[in-house]
Amino acid sequence: MKVPSGLSARKVIPVALTLGIFLIVAIVASLFGSSLVDRITTVMFVNVIMVLGLQIFMGNSGLLSFAHVGFMGIGAYASALFSLPPEQKLMSLPDLYTPFQDLQLGFLPAVFAAALLAAVFAAVVGFPLMRLADTAAAIASFALLVIVHVVLSQWTAMTNGPRTLFGLLKYTDMWTAAIWAFIVIVVAFVFKESSLGMKLRASRDNVHAANAVGIDVVRTRWIAFVISAFICGMAGAMWAHFITSFQPGAFYMSMTFIVLTMLIVGGPQTVSGTALGVLIITVVSEGLRQMENALGMNDSFPFDTVGMTEILLAIVLILVLAFRPGGLVERTELGANWARGRQRRRNSPDRTEDALVGKG
Amino acid sequence: MDPRSVTSADTGERLTATDVVMDFAGLRALDTVSLSLGKDEIVGLIGPNGSGKTTLVNILSGALEPTAGTVSIRGDAVTGARPHRIARSGLVRTFQTVRLFGTMSVVENVQLGALGVGRRRREATRVADDLIAAFEVEHLRDVTADALSYGQKRIVEILRALATGCDYLLLDEPAAGLNEEESEELLGRLTSLPATFGCGLLIIDHDMNLIMRLCHRLHVLNQGRTIAEGTPAQVRTDPTVVEAYLGKQASAAVLPEATESTESA
Secondary structure (H helix, E strand, O other), X not given: OOOOHHHHHHHHHHHHHHHHHHXXXXXXXXXXXXXXXXXXXXXXXXXXXXXXXXXXXXXXXOOOOOOHHHHHHHHHHHHHXXXXXXXXXXXXXXXXXXXXXXXXXXXXHHHHHHHHHHHHHHHHHHHHHOOOOHHHHHHHHHHHHHHHHHHHHHOHHHHOOOOXXXXXXXXXXXXXXXXXXXXXXXXXXXXXXXXXXXXXXXXXXXXXXXHHOOOOHHHHHHHHHHHHHHHHHHHHHHHHHHHOOEOHHHHOHHHHHHHHHHHHHHOOOOHHHHHXXXXXXXXXXXXXXXXXXXXXXXXXXXXXXXXXXXXXXXXXXXXXXXXXXXXXXXOOOOOHHHHHHHHHHHHHHHHHHHHHHOOO | OOHHHHOOOOOOOEEEEEEEEEEEOOEEEEEEEEEEEEOOOEEEEEOOOOOOHHHHHHHHXXXXXXXXXXXXXXXXXXXXXXXXXXXXXXXXXOOOOOOOOOOOEHHHHHHHHHHHOOOOHHHHHHHHHHHHHHOOOHHHOOOEHHHOOHHHHHHHHHHHHHHOOOOEEEXXXXXXXXXXXXXXXXXXXXXXXXXXXXXXXXXXXXXXXXXHHHOOEEEEEEOOEEEEEEOHHHHHOOHHHHHHHXXXXXXXXXXXXXHHHHHHO
């Protein structure tokens, strides 16, 4: 084995560190025993799944995607369709087509079937989408989100239309969400270091060079798009079975905003950064929301404080983009350098040489 | 003398461009240019600025589709195929401005050459480690590509291209931006590539010192046309080439050797 031990530690420490942080959060939250903390933590773990699903595509390809919250919505609605008991369907979805009326899967099969449906949808619409570059790709993915939203809010037979879909069983609890979040954290790390992930990152760093060494960039992006849609669909299904009643509006602008904020603040290029972004934005936004409520109660401001949380989060997003555009954990995974402090010092003479040689 | 007689294998294992024409919005950048490269030779593609050298490389590597003419690798037509297909057919290029995968380490960059053409991970690791050892850049193995000096980047880009196991390597100004020492080192490394890696080189460069010492054959373009082909000695003495590079006035003063032999011929 030629791989020096420092290199493998470099890959393993960030995974262990990220898992460790979230394990501690889960344990502390369960010790609190308050239903509010439990709710916040569960949603946070679902968000870890969602945002890492998005990171797998966005962080590694460098392409902005608005479509993934749509995949989350597909996952949520499809899992409801697969898991609702037939007698509940008569009330929740009175106009449902007959073949679906008696369909009922268990929780996990429903989650996976829903995630698979989101992935198949992404596979079909993704192929033309992956040929687009930069802004065009971002705008096209936004158009896709609009299409998904309109279908979810108008296909009354399948989704109950713009009204609330209710009656889902509460399968997702805090530890279910946490365990799946741990699995997705590992998946995101493994994906990043896999040859597919490496090719995708290569296309992000320099698409012409990627082409020039034989990488089929469109195909690579497409596979990543499908995988990440699967995970986002899964996140939607988990979320649906925690919230138990929701509307199509849940998977639109405000969800897109919060998910992108978590990803961008944390650092889309790193898995540990992205996961940390979810944690930080959860803490900040829940803190702000408590403050908003408290201030709203005692009239300490001469104006309404409703919506203050979103405004402050938006300001945080702008500040991060301005002063730390790569996010909090920009390039090197959290803890990766613990393994190679010595190596860095050994390489430092080369770095000083750079300044002298410079670019011609 | 027919320049083709200089190389051994005439048919089969060659990269061939035949009568390539490229028009850009009415401007003819290349006019019926034909070129051929064997796996065992180093060919220089030279000519003044704007003569169409990079355009030709872009066509060979699939970045541009020619208006007319064909490109074939080992007899298979690849004209207008997408760049990654051409790379997988065994033709790989480097860029005038170095293009590395900046956020990734040197060893990952080199591995990606092998992964790009579909090698397995284990094999890519072995190929990369061997190349890094052969070029004596082990000290740069885990350095992020963005942190390298310009000369180091050039070497890594060539290593990445070699990791694909390509048969034909197109180097677009490999010595640009290098100092004399680095350029000399590069020359030494490039000279042995056809023998060591079974990889023919097509090199564009303005460093005539490097080109003349490195190349078995030269192909000279001017204003999109081939104006001369032959060994460095033949091209050096070609009056059309001297004129294209220096103008009629200067040629006599700067290249006395060339004018002398022209007169004697």
